[in-house]
Amino acid sequence: MNLSTLKDAATLVGLTGGIGSGKSAIAERLASYGASIVDSDVIAHQITSAGGPAIEPIRERFGSEFIQADGALDRKKMRVLVFEDPHSRKALEAITHPLIRTKAIEQARLAVENQAPYIVFVVPLLLESSDWLQFIDHVVVADCSEAMQIQRVMERNDLTRQEVESILQAQATRTERLAQADTVVKNMGSLEDLAEQVRLLHQKILQIRKS
Numbered sequence: 001m002n003l004s005t006l007k008d009a010a011t012l013v014g015l016t017g018g019i020g021s022g023k024s025a026i027a028e029r030l031a032s033y034g035a036s037i038v039d040s041d042v043i044a045h046q047i048t049s050a051g052g053p054a055i056e057p058i059r060e061r062f063g064s065e066f067i068q069a070d071g072a073l074d075r076k077k078m079r080v081l082v083f084e085d086p087h088s089r090k091a092l093e094a095i096t097h098p099l100i101r102t103k104a105i106e107q108a109r110l111a112v113e114n115q116a117p118y119i120v121f122v123v124p125l126l127l128e129s130s131d132w133l134q135f136i137d138h139v140v141v142a143d144c145s146e147a148m149q150i151q152r153v154m155e156r157n158d159l160t161r162q163e164v165e166s167i168l169q170a171q172a173t174r175t176e177r178l179a180q181a182d183t184v185v186k187n188m189g190s191l192e193d194l195a196e197q198v199r200l201l202h203q204k205i206l207q208i209r210k211s
Contacts, residue, residue, distance in 0.1 A: 002105060004135060006108050007137070010108075011118035012108075013120045013140060016140070025187065034116065054099055055073065058092070062081075062092075066081075127172045138182045138204075139182045141181035143177070143181075150168075
């Protein structure tokens, strides 16, 4: 099964947004309604953990200094490299992206078999990737101010402002994301407000196949 056949079998939702915009919080609430969540970041961590299928190709391409003593990818060291060197970023993506895609399709296939009402692909770079976007029925963008993104990520990931700003520069701009959104979930207020937006989003997604 590939993404094309998945599209025929289920409603495919793409959830994206800049780092720190609240994608995970939205995904968790959609999951509570029965949606199947396929998170590319979670998969990326799985394939680069000790024994993961990306570890040996990364070791061969970048050297053992990028692998921690426990056998997992040294994510902090790799993050510094790929943001300083676009060629290294592309080389890493050439290793990880096919593995992530294969695992994502496998998870989605299981979701179809389990008759999930719809499948949500959480993909930070969804709008930058035609490989994903062309198969998505509904694009959801998690949105908040850049200042809020920076503050959240600095606190959550223990990164400097400069490091967070480098990540933001590698992603689509807020304007670009909003222009391609079918639904925008504003994540700048209370948890109650977010929950209500997600409830309405769930109802909206359920209507896609009926329309």
